Amino acid sequence: xxxxxxxxxxxxxxxxxxxxxxxxxxxxxxxxxxxxxxxxxxxxxxxxxxxxxxxxxxxxxxxxxxxxxxxxxxxxxxxxxxxxxxxxxxxxxxxxxxxxxxxxxxxxxxxxxxxxxxxxxxxxxxxxxxxxxxxxxxxxxxxxxxxxxxxxxxxxxxxxxxxxxxxxxxxxxxxxxxxxxxxxxxxxxxxxxxxxxxxxxxxxxx
Amino acid sequence: xxxxxxxxxxxxxxxxxxxxxxxxxxxxxxxxxxxxxxxxxxxxxxxxxxxxxxxxxxxxxxxxxxxxxxxxxxxxxxxxxxxxxxxxxxxxxxxxxxxxxxxxxxxxxxxxxxxxxxxxxxxxxxxxxxxxxxxxxxxxxxxxxxxxxxxxxxxxxxxxxxxxxxxxxxxxxxxxxxxxxxxxxxxxxxxxxxxxxxxxxxxxxxxxxxxxxxxxxxxxxxxxxxxxxxxxxxxxxxxxxxxxxxxxxxxxxxxxxxxxxxxxxxxxxxxxxxxxxx
Numbered sequence: 001x002x003x004x005x006x007x008x009x010x011x012x013x014x015x016x017x018x019x020x021x022x023x024x025x026x027x028x029x030x031x032x033x034x035x036x037x038x039x040x041x042x043x044x045x046x047x048x049x050x051x052x053x054x055x056x057x058x059x060x061x062x063x064x065x066x067x068x069x070x071x072x073x074x075x076x077x078x079x080x081x082x083x084x085x086x087x088x089x090x091x092x093x094x095x096x097x098x099x100x101x102x103x104x105x106x107x108x109x110x111x112x113x114x115x116x117x118x119x120x121x122x123x124x125x126x127x128x129x130x131x132x133x134x135x136x137x138x139x140x141x142x143x144x145x146x147x148x149x150x151x152x153x154x155x156x157x158x159x160x161x162x163x164x165x166x167x168x169x170x171x172x173x174x175x176x177x178x179x180x181x182x183x184x185x186x187x188x189x190x191x192x193x194x195x196x197x198x199x200x201x202x203x204x205x206x
Numbered sequence: 207x208x209x210x211x212x213x214x215x216x217x218x219x220x221x222x223x224x225x226x227x228x229x230x231x232x233x234x235x236x237x238x239x240x241x242x243x244x245x246x247x248x249x250x251x252x253x254x255x256x257x258x259x260x261x262x263x264x265x266x267x268x269x270x271x272x273x274x275x276x277x278x279x280x281x282x283x284x285x286x287x288x289x290x291x292x293x294x295x296x297x298x299x300x301x302x303x304x305x306x307x308x309x310x311x312x313x314x315x316x317x318x319x320x321x322x323x324x325x326x327x328x329x330x331x332x333x334x335x336x337x338x339x340x341x342x343x344x345x346x347x348x349x350x351x352x353x354x355x356x357x358x359x360x361x362x363x364x365x366x367x368x369x370x371x372x373x374x375x376x377x378x379x380x381x382x383x384x385x386x387x388x389x390x391x392x393x394x395x396x397x398x399x400x401x402x403x404x405x406x407x408x409x410x411x412x413x414x415x416x417x418x419x420x421x422x423x424x425x426x427x428x429x430x431x432x433x434x435x436x437x438x439x440x441x442x443x444x445x446x447x448x449x450x451x452x453x454x455x456x457x458x459x460x461x462x463x464x465x466x467x468x469x470x471x472x473x474x475x476x477x478x479x480x481x482x483x484x
Contacts (some may be wrong), residue, residue: 085341089338089341089342092338093381116315116316118310118337118338120336120338121338121341121342122287122308122310122337122338122341123341124308124315124316124319124337126315126316129315135313136313139313
């Protein structure tokens with residue numbers, strides 16, 4: 001149900017994810033942000049068990065901040081990815097976290113990078129990645145249209161193509177998506193793709 | 207299709223190996239489906255393992271998450287990521303080769319995954335099986351080797367390293383790493399050494415070749431047919447490449463090219479193979 005996907009472009013990396021918080025047949029909210037800004041130059045998109053997702057990503061975020069406070073310099077993306085994998089691997093045979101993670105980062109003076117981290121702590125550096133039912137569509141679209149060093153405009157078009165495909169072909173397609181970007185200027189929200197606004201915002205005023 | 211319950215892994219004893227069973231119960235449609243696939247381990251006398259093995263693997267998380275049930279496929283845990291490895295002996299040299307696919311059951315995630323790791327210039331370790339355990343195991347072994355280098359002020363011999371790997375795997379006897387390692391190195395007087403072991407550290411030394419992974423049955427056949435003793439490095443490279451590519455072509459879980467290391471006392475040659483890219 002949850003779709004998270006990401007790709008690396010020319011000097012930037014994008015992570016897009018759906019924004020539905022779902023419990024069985026009920027949609028609790030349609031503007032749940034699943035892409036966490038880990039620190040100034042890192043993004044972590046997560047999908048999986050809702051409680052684990054929030055707890056685990058916050059835990060990683062706080063530990064990344066702690067490293068920076070203690071050592072005065074931020075963690076590199078590779079180090080953050082390996083730390084995340086280590087935490088997942090240690091917990092795997094005790095209390096596993098059911099969270100799949102896509103971690104994107106841009107270190108100073110280097111290229112942006114994207115890491116795929118499975119819920120059983122398989123770590124791999126990739127150019128494009130996707131999790132969830134949406135991955136069946138997003139990965140195929142990206143296989144067809146992605147190439148190294150895409151411009152921002154092309155990459156956003158590709159992300160929109162993936163979102164359109166997910167919305168049209170997935171039976172319980174999430175209506176809204178959030179797109180976040182990380183480049184040399186930092187990690188920030190880029191855009192929302194909203195097709196259904198929350199019911200609360202549409203109430204008539206009397 | 208609602209999924210009510212996903213149980214973890216249960217083990218049971220067969221004559222020559224352990225069966226890992228993934229059980230998925232479907233509530234609404236009332237289908238109970240049980241898939242079995244046996245991992246053929248090296249012949250070992252399991253003896254009285256039934257009582258031990260039945261509870262030992264229950265604490266692993268169900269390896270089929272909700273989203274992957276879409277594929278409706280039952281798999282052994284050793285086949286979750288897909289892998290193939292060969293090591294072969296030549297004349298004062300050895301070759302070790304792997305495929306490059308990283309998958310999650312039937313979906314391919316990456317086509318440049320590295321399975322063969324360099325421990326030192328004359329010792330290589332290949333790890334097939336579950337990728338997360340391969341990465342964890344590699345990190346532990348590199349740590350132990352670095353400690354050894356600090357204490358002994360030299361590199362480990364391949365035989366010693368094989369014993370170390372075996373001991374580390376057996377430590378986790380009742381909750382093992384789901385990996386099958388392949389170790390290849392040049393020992394004293396540049397004599398090549400290869401060995402493989404099962405997931406709990408039963409060593410299998412061979413004089414000619416060793417194989418591991420999802421395509422291992424094909425690999426055994428191909429290597430047996432193509433192997434000749436005392437091959438020079440170039441001919442050894444050709445043989446290993448042909449054996450690997452022809453075997454992974456028949457296995458859907460491994461492939462996407464090959465990665466071959468040929469090691470002689472003079473140096474290491476690393477080559478990427480392009481085969482059927484599927």
